[in-house]
Amino acid sequence: MRTLTPAMIQALTGQETTEVFVFLITIEHATLSEPLRFSSDPTERVSTTPLLYKTVSRGDDYFYVPMGIVLPEEVEGSGTVSKLQVSNVGREQIELLRSISDRAQVTVELVLASDPDDVGLVLPVLDLTTASWDSLSLELTLSVESLDMEPWPSGNFDPASFPALH
Amino acid sequence: MAELWPETLPQCFIEGSVAWQLGDGRLRTAMDAGPAKSRLRTSAVSDVLIGTMKFTAAQWVDFKEFVSITILRVDPFLFPNPDDAASGSELLVRFGDSLPAGARTRGYYVAQLELEVLP
Numbered sequence: 001m002r003t004l005t006p007a008m009i010q011a012l013t014g015q016e017t018t019e020v021f022v023f024l025i026t027i028e029h030a031t032l033s034e035p036l037r038f039s040s041d042p043t044e045r046v047s048t049t050p051l052l053y054k055t056v057s058r059g060d061d062y063f064y065v066p067m068g069i070v071l072p073e074e075v076e077g078s079g080t081v082s083k084l085q086v087s088n089v090g091r092e093q094i095e096l097l098r099s100i101s102d103r104a105q106v107t108v109e110l111v112l113a114s115d116p117d118d119v120g121l122v123l124p125v126l127d128l129t130t131a132s133w134d135s136l137s138l139e140l141t142l143s144v145e146s147l148d149m150e151p152w153p154s155g156n157f158d159p160a161s162f163p164a165l166h
Numbered sequence: 167m168a169e170l171w172p173e174t175l176p177q178c179f180i181e182g183s184v185a186w187q188l189g190d191g192r193l194r195t196a197m198d199a200g201p202a203k204s205r206l207r208t209s210a211v212s213d214v215l216i217g218t219m220k221f222t223a224a225q226w227v228d229f230k231e232f233v234s235i236t237i238l239r240v241d242p243f244l245f246p247n248p249d250d251a252a253s254g255s256e257l258l259v260r261f262g263d264s265l266p267a268g269a270r271t272r273g274y275y276v277a278q279l280e281l282e283v284l285p
Contacts, residue, residue, distance in 0.1 A: 016204040042210040042285065048168040048242055048258060051284070053210065113209040 005120040007112055020113035022055055023069055024062045025084065027128070029104040037062040038086075040069070043113050057109075057116040069108070072123065080144040082108065082126060085137055094133060103127040106142050168258060169236055169243040174228050177246050179217030183278075184248050187214035210285035214262055217248060218278045226268055226275040239265065242284055258284045 004012070011019035022041040039062035042053030046063070053064035070083040084106075106128050110121035126142035133139065159166040171177070191211035195203045221229055237243050237260075244256040259281040268275035 011205065014203075015201060018206055020206045020209045022209075041208055045210075045285065051242055 003121065004110075005112075005118055007115065007118070008110075008120045011112070018114075022111050022113050022116065023067070024055065024057055024109040024111060024116075024119075025067070025069075026062075026107040026109075027104050028107075029100060030102075031100060032104075038065045038067065039063060040065075040067050041113055043116065055111075055113070055116050057111055057119070071108075080124065080126065082123065082142040084108075084140040084142060086140075087137055094138070097131050097133075103129060106140075108142070169232075169241065170256075171243060171245045172228060172232055175225055175232070176219045176221065178251055179219055179248055179279075183216075183218035185216040187216065189213045212285060213283045215245075215248070215257070215259065215281040215283050216278065217281075218276060221268065221275040221277065223273060223275070229266075229268075229277075233261070233265065245281060257281075260284060 007019065008021070011017040011021070020041055022039055022043065025036075025038040025040075027036040027038075037060055039053075039055035041055055042064040043055040044053065046052040046054050046061075055062045055064070066087050068085040072080045072082045104127070106126045108123040108126070109119050111117075111119055124144060126144060128140055129143050130141040131138065155161060157165055189211035191206055191208050193205050193207045197203060233239055239261065242258050242260040245259045247253075247255045247257050262280040262282045264280060266277040266279050268277040
């Protein structure tokens with residue numbers, strides 16, 4: 001069950017609201033000296049050249065990137081899978097994705113632009129499992145490692161491990 | 167720091183040609199009954215400033231150089247605020263959906279500028 005702040009609930013249920021919902025994305029990986037932080041809202045302008053916007057939450061800068069996000073379904077039995085789509089105007093993200101061999105950890109948080117320090121919704125830390133891209137957009141699939149799908153025991157009676165059986 | 171609108175170019179639009187298109191940025195959801203729900207999608211919305219300028223032949227050359235070389239057609243720049251010309255205030259703008267097309271008439275170029283006013 002998702003826990004939302006009273007301000008969020010009031011904004012969601014009201015006939016109209018001036019509140020802006022902002023998704024904050026934090027990407028962490030061993031190769032990164034510090035986490036990458038992105039925001040879905042151009043809350044305040046950082047610079048004009050280059051043109052940059054950011055959201056400041058709890059002392060950290062989350063830089064604005066046009067993005068679309070699909071939250072995980074809350075259906076019993078369904079896996080926790082979220083999709084994140086960002087524009088692929090620059091090619092820096094592709095180089096970064098190609099350089100890593102293991103999964104990055106992604107944290108998704110929901111705040112209001114009027115009070116970015118009050119986090120309303122926090123998804124469990126997800127693994128960046130797959131990434132696909134074209135010339136226009138980059139789509140990332142975030143999911144929780146499904147341990148119930150892992151075989152047990154881990155080994156298999158394959159020819160390489162047990163040649164006498166085959 | 168953003169580039170400044172060149173001083174060699176006209177500093178104001180032709181009188182009566184200025185128009186503002188307010189940015190929307192709303193998300194409206196129709197209900198089965200009653201008024202629609204409405205909320206903001208983003209906290210920063212761009213307005214559109216439209217106006218017509220008249221350039222001399224020399225100014226038109228400078229204008230093309232400013233657009234093509236100085237701002238590379240995409241960079242934002244500081245433009246004189248048409249609603250507050252007396253104070254000399256400026257707006258941070260960039261060209262919108264289409265770049266200006268200059269129509270040459272009697273030695274002058276008349277072009278309509280569509281500027282996206284950045285938040």
